[in-house]
Each structure stands twice: as C-alpha cells, then as structure tokens.
Amino acid sequence: MADLSIDVVAKAAGVHRSTVSRAFSRPEAVKSETREHILKVAEGLGYTMSPLAQALRTKTSTFVPLIVPDITNPFFAELAKTMTQAADERGYQLLLCVTNGDPAKTEGYFTAMQAMYAPFGIVAPSTKVDTDALKRFDFGHRVVVIDRVEGDSSVPTVTVDSRRGIVLALEHLRSLGHTSIGYVSGISGTHTAQDRMDAYLELSAEGSSTPLVLDSGSDPDAGARAAKHFLEMENPPTAIIAANDMVAFAVISALGQGGIRVPEDVSVMGFDGLALGSRFNPPLTTVRQPIADMGNIAIELAEKQNLNGSVDHVVLEPELLVRASTSGPRK
Amino acid sequence: MADLSIDVVAKAAGVHRSTVSRAFSRPEAVKSETREHILKVAEGLGYTMSPLAQALRTKTSTFVPLIVPDITNPFFAELAKTMTQAADERGYQLLLCVTNGDPAKTEGYFTAMQAMYAPFGIVAPSTKVDTDALKRFDFGHRVVVIDRVEGDSSVPTVTVDSRRGIVLALEHLRSLGHTSIGYVSGISGTHTAQDRMDAYLELSAEGSSTPLVLDSGSDPDAGARAAKHFLEMENPPTAIIAANDMVAFAVISALGQGGIRVPEDVSVMGFDGLALGSRFNPPLTTVRQPIADMGNIAIELAEKQNLNGSVDHVVLEPELLVRASTSGPRK
DNA sequence: CTGAAAGCGCTTACAG
DNA sequence: CTGAAAGCGCTTACAG
Numbered sequence: 001m002a003d004l005s006i007d008v009v010a011k012a013a014g015v016h017r018s019t020v021s022r023a024f025s026r027p028e029a030v031k032s033e034t035r036e037h038i039l040k041v042a043e044g045l046g047y048t049m050s051p052l053a054q055a056l057r058t059k060t061s062t063f064v065p066l067i068v069p070d071i072t073n074p075f076f077a078e079l080a081k082t083m084t085q086a087a088d089e090r091g092y093q094l095l096l097c098v099t100n101g102d103p104a105k106t107e108g109y110f111t112a113m114q115a116m117y118a119p120f121g122i123v124a125p126s127t128k129v130d131t132d133a134l135k136r137f138d139f140g141h142r143v144v145v146i147d148r149v150e151g152d153s154s155v156p157t158v159t160v161d162s163r164r165g166i167v168l169a170l171e172h173l174r175s176l177g178h179t180s181i182g183y184v185s186g187i188s189g190t191h192t193a194q195d196r197m198d199a200y201l202e203l204s205a206e207g208s209s210t211p212l213v214l215d216s217g218s219d220p221d222a223g224a225r226a227a228k229h230f231l232e233m234e235n236p237p238t239a240i241i242a243a244n245d246m247v248a249f250a251v252i253s254a255l256g257q258g259g260i261r262v263p264e265d266v267s268v269m270g271f272d273g274l275a276l277g278s279r280f281n282p283p284l285t286t287v288r289q290p291i292a293d294m295g296n297i298a299i300e301l302a303e304k305q306n307l308n309g310s311v312d313h314v315v316l317e318p319e320l321l322v323r324a325s326t327s328g329p330r331k
Numbered sequence: 332m333a334d335l336s337i338d339v340v341a342k343a344a345g346v347h348r349s350t351v352s353r354a355f356s357r358p359e360a361v362k363s364e365t366r367e368h369i370l371k372v373a374e375g376l377g378y379t380m381s382p383l384a385q386a387l388r389t390k391t392s393t394f395v396p397l398i399v400p401d402i403t404n405p406f407f408a409e410l411a412k413t414m415t416q417a418a419d420e421r422g423y424q425l426l427l428c429v430t431n432g433d434p435a436k437t438e439g440y441f442t443a444m445q446a447m448y449a450p451f452g453i454v455a456p457s458t459k460v461d462t463d464a465l466k467r468f469d470f471g472h473r474v475v476v477i478d479r480v481e482g483d484s485s486v487p488t489v490t491v492d493s494r495r496g497i498v499l500a501l502e503h504l505r506s507l508g509h510t511s512i513g514y515v516s517g518i519s520g521t522h523t524a525q526d527r528m529d530a531y532l533e534l535s536a537e538g539s540s541t542p543l544v545l546d547s548g549s550d551p552d553a554g555a556r557a558a559k560h561f562l563e564m565e566n567p568p569t570a571i572i573a574a575n576d577m578v579a580f581a582v583i584s585a586l587g588q589g590g591i592r593v594p595e596d597v598s599v600m601g602f603d604g605l606a607l608g609s610r611f612n613p614p615l616t617t618v619r620q621p622i623a624d625m626g627n628i629a630i631e632l633a634e635k636q637n638l639n640g641s642v643d644h645v646v647l648e649p650e651l652l653v654r655a656s657t658s659g660p661r662k
Numbered sequence: 663c664t665g666a667a668a669g670c671g672c673t674t675a676c677a678g
Numbered sequence: 679c680t681g682a683a684a685g686c687g688c689t690t691a692c693a694g
Contacts, residue, residue, distance in 0.1 A: 005687055016665045021689060031663055050446050052387050053687035056670050071415075071427075072408045072606065081403050084429050093443070096402075096427040098415050112424070115381050223610065249610050256612040257655065275403065279554065279580050281587040281612045324588065336671055347681045352673060362679055384671035387686050665694085671686105678681085 004047045013041040024049055061117040064092040064299070067109055069101045069126035073246065074274045075291070079124060079146070083295035090299060092119075101126055110137040120302040122146065127189040131155055144301045146294060148191035156301040158294050158314045162195035163203075165287040165318035166241070169269050170203055172285070172320055173239045177328045178267065179209055182237035184226040186247030188218035196243050196271060212237055223250020230266070231258045238266060238329035245270035245277050245286055252280070252325065267326035273319075283323035290316050335378045344372040355380055392448040395423040395630070398440055400432045400457035404577065405605045406622070410455060410477070414626035421630060423450075432457055441468040451633040453477065458520040462486055475632045477625060479522035487632040489625050489645040493526035494534075496618040496649035497572070500600050501534055503616070503651055504570045508659045509598065510540055513568035515557040517578030519549035527574050527602060543568055554581020561597070562589045569597060569660035576601035576608050576617055583611070583656065598657035604650075614654035621647050 010017040015038060022030045023038040030038075042048075055061035064087050068076040080096055087094040095118075099105040106123075113121055120142040123129070131152035134140035144156040173181050183200045187193040197216070204211040214226035214237075223242070230236050242248035248270030252262050262268050262282060270277060273288025297314050304310050341348040346369060353361045354369040361369075373379075386392035395418050399407040411427055418425040426449075430436040437454075444452055451473040454460070462483035465471035475487040504512050514531045518524040528547070535542045545557035545568075554573070561567050573579035579601030583593050593599050593613060601608060604619025628645050635641050 003687095006689095007687080017687090018666080018689075019664060022664085025689075029663080034663080048442060048446065050387070050687050051443070052383050052447060053670090054689080056381070056383050056387060056672090056686095057688045057690085059670075070412070071402065072405065072412050074403065074405070074408075077403045077405075077408050080427075081401070081429065081431075084402075085431075096411075098412065100412075100416075111379060112382070115379065116383060246610075249607075249612075253610045253612045253614060257614070262612075276580075276607075279577075279584045281580075281584045281593075283584060283588070334671095337673095338671080348671090349673075349682080350680060353680085356673075360679080365679080381671050384686090385673080387670095387688090388672045388674085390686075663694100665692105667692090668690095670688085673686090674684095676681105676683090678679100 004045055006049070009038070009042050009045060009047050012045060013038045025054075055117045059117050060119055062092045063095050063113070063116050063118045064302075065095045065097050065109060065113045065118055065121040067097045067099060067106060067121060067123040069099050069124070071096065071098050074276050075244065075246070075272055076124060078274065078291050079295055082292040083122065083299070086292075086296045086299050090303070092299070099126075107137070110139045114139045118142075120144070120306050122298045122302065125190060128191055128194075129155075142302070142306060144298050144305070146298055148195065150191065153313065154311055156305050156311050156313065158297045158301060158316065159192060160289045160294070160316045160318045162192055163199040165271060165289075166196055166199035166203055168287050168318060168320045169241050169271070170200075170207065172322065173241070173267065173269065173326065174207070176239075176267065176326060178237075178239040179329075180212070180235070180237040180239070181209060182212040182214045182226075182230070182240045184214045184222060184240060184242045184247055184251055185216040186218065186222040186226075186243045186250070188216070193218075193243060200241060214240065220250070223247050224254040226251050227254030227258055227260075230255065231260070236266065239326065240266060240268045242268065242270050245272040245274045245284060248277075248284055248286070248325070249280055252282075252284075262325050263327040265330055267329070269326055273321050277321075278323065280325075282325045285323045285326040286321050288319045288321045290319070335376055337380070340369065340373050340376060340378050343376060344369045356385075386448045390448050391450055393423045394426050394444070394447050394449045395633075396426045396428050396440060396444045396449055396452040398428045398430060398437060398452060398454040398456075400430050400455070402427065402429050405607050406575065406577070406603055407455060409605065409622050410626055413623040414453065414630070417623075417627045417630050421634070423630070430457075438468070441470045445470045449473075451475070451637050453629045453633065456521060459522055459525075460486075473633070473637060475629050475636070477629055479526065481522065484644065485642055487636050487642050487644065489628045489632060489647065490523060491620045491625070491647045491649045493523055494530040496602060496620075497527055497530035497534055499618050499649060499651045500572050500602070501531075501538065503653065504572070504598065504600065504657065505538065507570075507598065507657060509568075509570040510660075511543070511566070511568040511570070512540060513543040513545045513557075513561070513571045515545045515553060515571060515573045515578055515582055516547040517549065517553040517557075517574045517581070519547065524549075524574055531572060545571065551581070554578050555585040557582050558585030558589055558591075561586065562591070567597070570657065571597060571599045573599065573601050576603040576605045576615060579608075579615055579617070579656070580611060583613075583615075593656050594658040596661055598660070600657055604652050608652075609654065611656075613656045616654045616657040617652050619650045619652045621650070 277284035608615035
C-alpha cells in the first residue's frame with residue numbers, strides 16, 4: 001500500500017488533480033464519463049480522500065464532538081450510541097469526548113474541536129451550562145446543549161419535559177393507590193435534575209400529599225443514604241420516585257440489603273428509561289426519555305443553526321413505562 | 332479570534348516560521364531565550380498548533396482509536412473510560428469507534444484511522460479476531476487486541492486468565508457448599524467467552540459434578556431463557572455462574588420474575604466486576620477483571636510494537652469479588 | 663468541462 | 679542556532 005494521493009490517481013486516470021478533486025467533491029461539475037472513469041480508477045487503486053487534507057484546505061470537517069461527563073453512565077452511553085448512528089447517517093463522524101466532570105477538559109475539547117474544524121458540537125452537561133463561559137470560545141457559538149439553559153436563549157437546546165415526566169410518575173403511583181410518595185434526587189447539577197425535583201415538590205404539594213425528599217445529594221451514595229433514611233422512618237412512604245434510573249437501581253439495591261422488597265414493601269420508579277432497567281431485579285417502572293430522538297434532534301438543531309443562525313429550543317414528551325417495580329401499596 | 336497560524340506568531344515574534352515550529356516541536360533545537368520569547372508571544376496570542384496540519388505533514392498523529400462493538404455495554408464503557416485517561420496521560424487522544432458488531436464498520440474505521448495517520452489502535456472485539464482479515468489493512472499491523480487470538484501470534488494481545496477466573500468462581504461456590512453448579516453462556520463471540528465456557532465444562536467434570544449449561548446462546552435473551560430453563564427443571568442447580576455480569580443481571584432479573592430469590596433460592600455469580608454490580612439487587616458476587624490495567628497495558632503494548640516491533644501477549648490475573656448474590660445452598 | 667497555480671498550517675532537510 | 683525552500687494531500691478561484 002504505497003501512499004495513495006490525489007496525484008497518483010490523477011496520473012493513473014490521465015487527468016489533472018483538480019479534476020479528480022471535483023469528481024469526488026463536486027461530481028456535477030465534471031463530465032459524467034470523465035467522472036466515472038476517475039472513480040473507477042480510484043476504486044481500483046483503493047483510493048479515498050484524506051479527510052485531514054480536506055479539512056485543512058476547506059477549514060471545515062465532518063467531525064462532530066459529543067461532549068459527555070461520563071460514558072460509564074448508561075444514559076450517556078445510550079445517547080452516544082444513537083448519536084453515532086445519527087451522525088453517520090448525515091455524513092458526520094461523531095467524536096466522543098469524555099470530561100469526567102472536569103471543566104478544564106471541556107475547554108480542552110473546545111479548542112481541539114476548533115482546531116479540527118468541527119462544524120459544530122453537542123454537549124450533554126452534568127452542570128448548568130454557563131453560556132457566557134461557553135461563548136468565550138469561538139466554538140461555543142456552534143454548540144447545542146442537551147439540557148435547559150438559563151437566561152441566554154441564544155444556544156439551541158433539546159430536553160424532555162421534566163414536569164410532565166413527574167406528572168406521569170405521580171399519576172401512575174396515585175392510580176395504584178399511593179398517597180405517600182417520597183423522592184430521591186441523586187443528581188443535581190443540571191437544570192433537568194433541578195426541574196424534576198422542583199416539579200415533584202410542587203406537584204406533591206398540589207396533590208395535598210406532603211413532599212418527602214429522602215435524599216437530595218448528588219453523589220453515587222445518594223441511593224444508599226435514601227434507603228437508610230427510609231429504613232429509619234416510622235411512617236415511610238409507600239412509593240419512591242428516583243430522579244433517574246441509576247439512582248433507582250441504587251435505592252432498590254440498598255433497600256434489598258435492608259430486607260425491603262420492591263414492589264411488595266415499597267414501589268420504586270426511575271426516570272430515563274434505560275435499556276438496562278428491563279433487566280433489573282425487578283424490571284424497573286420508569287419515565288422514558290426518547291433518547292434516540294434527542295440525539296437526532298440535537299444534530300438537526302446544530303445543522304440549522306449552522307445554516308441560517310436559527311436557534312430552536314425543543315422540548316420532548318416523556319412517556320410512562322410500566323414494568324415491575326411498582327404495585328399497589330402494601331396492606 | 333482571527334485565524335492564528337504559525338506565520339502570524341512568527342511575525343509577531345520577529346522570527347521565521349521554522350523557528351516557531353522548532354520552539355514547539357523540538358524545543359532543544361532552539362536557543363532558550365528565543366524559545367521562551369516565542370512561547371510567550373504565542374501564549375499571548377492564544378496560539379496552539381494545528382494537529383491537522385502537523386499530522387498531514389509528519390504523517391503521524393496522536394489519535395488512537397479504540398474500536399468496541401457496543402458502548403452501551405458497561406464493560407466496554409468502563410474500558411473506554413480508563414483508556415481515555417491512559418491515552419491522555421501519554422499524550423494521545425482516544426477516539427472511540429463503535430461498530431455495533433458490523434464488520435463493515437470496523438473496516439471503515441481502519442481506513443479512516445489510516446487516513447488520520449493514527450500511530451496504532453486498540454480493538455476490543457465481539458468475535459474471534461480474524462488476523463488475516465486484519466492484516467489486509469495496513470493499519471491492521473499496528474493494532475492490539477483485547478482478547479486471545481488464534482494461530483497467529485504476531486498481534487499483541489491482553490486478556491485475563493479465563494480459566495483462573497472460573498476456578499475462582501467454582502472454588503467460591505464449592506466452599507459455600509454447592510455441588511450442583513449451572514452455567515449460562517450469554518456471550519459467545521470471543522475467545523474469552525469460549526475459554527470461560529470451556530473452563531467451566533472441563534473443571535466441573537474434574538470436580539465430579541456434571542456440567543449443566545442452562546443456555547449457550549449469545550443474544551440478550553439468554554438470561555431469560557436460562558431462567559426459564561431453570562424454572563422447568565426438576566432438580567435445578569443450587570448455584571449459577573454467568574459468563575459475564577450483564578448476563579448475570581438478566582438471569583437474576585428473570586429468576587426474580589419467576590419468583591426465585593437470589594441468593595436465598597439460588598446463588599448467582601457474574602464475571603467482569605462491573606461497577607454497576609455493586610448496585611444491583613442483590614449486589615453481585617463476581618470475578619473481577621482488572622479493566623483499568625487492561626487499558627493501560629493495551630496502550631503500552633501498542634507503543635512497544637510500534638517502537639521496536641516486539642509483540643507481547645499479556646495475561647492478567649482475575650480476582651474474586653464477593654458481594655451478596657451468593658450464599659450457602661438452600662436447606 | 664478541464665487545467666495550472668496558489669495556498670490551508672505545518673515540518674524538515676539543507677545552507678549559512 | 680536560524681532562515682529559506684519544498685512539500686504533506688487537498689480545493690478553488692481563474693483562465694481557457
């Protein structure tokens with residue numbers, strides 16, 4: 001495999017390199033016979049264009065970074081999976097960038113993506129996005145955020161209606177006969193997390209049940225603490241809503257270690273709709289976010305903004321997913 | 332942010348661009364005063380070199396692809412996480428490439444990486460790697476595989492001692508008093524999967540217990556089928572080893588839906604040591620693979636091969652991780 | 663419709 | 679130790 005460049009194809013096809021370039025990049029600008037001949041020769045040689053050289057020359061590439069805090073979190077993994085495909089279908093190459101929550105890393109990725117001539121990027125944050133900080137980077141002007149954003153409406157966003165999700169959860173639980181419904185935050189950085197909690201607080205008050213937050217921490221041990229709290233209560237709630245599926249898993253696990261069974265002793269719901277939930281013990285009832293849609297829409301929003309500067313804020317509908325972790329209250 | 336290039340830095344610093352280049356890439360080749368001056372000017376301007384242009388010119392980059400079948404599988408997610416950091420520390424940028432099991436995609440990544448002048452790559456396969464197919468690509472000669480490999484020992488590999496892991500699992504279960512121990516394959520593509528199964532078959536025969544494979548499929552429903560099988564047996568085993576943690580989750584979930592409790596009614600072990608296992612219900616007893624070590628070593632092996640052509644095959648020791656999904660046999 | 667030339671942002675022998 | 683020149687693999691006005 002000697003180094004194949006546009007010039008060797010040009011020579012082999014008996015044309016000038018600019019014609020080869022056009023045959024690939026602007027096919028309509030070259031006579032069809034010439035084009036077909038060139039393409040055939042190129043194929044025979046096993047030639048493909050160098051994206052590096054193309055990017056350098058045109059100052060635009062097809063690399064689209066997806067910046068996530070933690071790929072080990074199944075929510076982001078599922079997002080990455082669907083976005084890889086969505087990007088592919090549109091001719092982009094998704095570059096997964098994992099920050100592990102380190103803001104310095106995020107900035108590093110921003111300058112790197114700038115240098116790679118990425119046309120735009122997607123960020124799924126773990127904290128409320130500071131749009132001012134974002135815009136200190138050139139690249140920050142071409143980013144869509146998978147969360148709500150405050151104050152500044154100039155960055156495109158896509159989220160799920162958090163309040164509606166909590167309504168769905170509460171309705172489900174109440175229809176089962178629950179009146180005492182607790183909440184475990186478990187996450188707290190994003191607006192999404194905040195919105196879920198706020199909605200719970202507000203809606204349970206409206207429903208004339210007293211809000212009961214078992215834990216509001218945001219570390220991985222929140223689930224365990226919530227379970228401990230539950231076990232120590234005289235009148236524990238008969239159902240629990242967890243701020244997301246991962247927290248629900250942790251709660252159920254810790255509860256189980258304490259001898260409490262789900263859903264026999266207490267119902268537990270999650271929020272996210274992870275595939276993993278269907279194989280949990282018990283399979284998790286949850287509010288599904290349309291993760292695949294979010295990924296597709298994020299890319300569309302980015303393209304739109306890139307094209308004509310339009311900035312959209314899309315809010316998707318969540319959906320109740322009843323599995324086995326909820327049932328009527330005990331007794 | 333006007334476009335910053337080496338030439339604008341050169342002008343601002345009053346030197347030739349080649350000197351700027353050296354100040355960054357071969358600092359010892361330039362007088363220290365000059366260098367410091369250049370670096371200061373560059374910093375003031377907010378200049379960093381274009382990795383694209385560098386790669387194009389030197390025909391080598393710092394992009395290191397990690398090719399995995401499915402990022403949604405926590406094993407690969409954890410691998411990706413530790414490898415991102417390992418790569419970073421060595422000055423590489425990990426590029427996550429997800430094939431979704433599509434061989435065509437793998438080939439696509441290979442040619443893309445070739446085009447990106449990646450110095451080498453890491454592949455975590457979902458099937459037995461065909462080294463001949465691998466080597467049809469130039470890039471295939473600079474790849475390390477996270478699995479065993481057959482026949483051809485010219486590609487560096489890193490794995491865990493599968494047999495040893497099964498020994499650990501069997502010993503643990505037997506020490507608890509189990510004599511009837513079933514197995515669920517759940518995965519089957521890789522040598523690793525094969526080796527685990529073979530070891531189980533061989534070692535349970537040696538231990539004079541009859542091997543009992545509840546399911547040998549490799550799809551996501553293997554766990555459910557195994558549970559069904561279990562429920563239909565007259566004399567079901569008192570313990571089950573699952574080929575990996577994800578399968579163990581599915582088995583426990585399906586068993587739970589069938590009214591069987593773990594570990595009260597049957598003990599279940601996994602294999603992998605995923606972080607997720609500690610938050611399963613019940614927390615999963617398993618054989619831990621040193622995933623972080625695997626990642627680090629994979630990169631080291633790649634570097635070594637790249638440097639002096641040496642090819643190593645590293646086999647790591649697994650470790651028993653006792654949590655709550657195993658106990659003595661019932662009654 | 664095709665070719666010749668200039669240039670994207672770098673590096674590296676080669677002189678001096 | 680530093681500069682001038684050629685070139686990595688492309689694209690795109692500009693001619694013809």
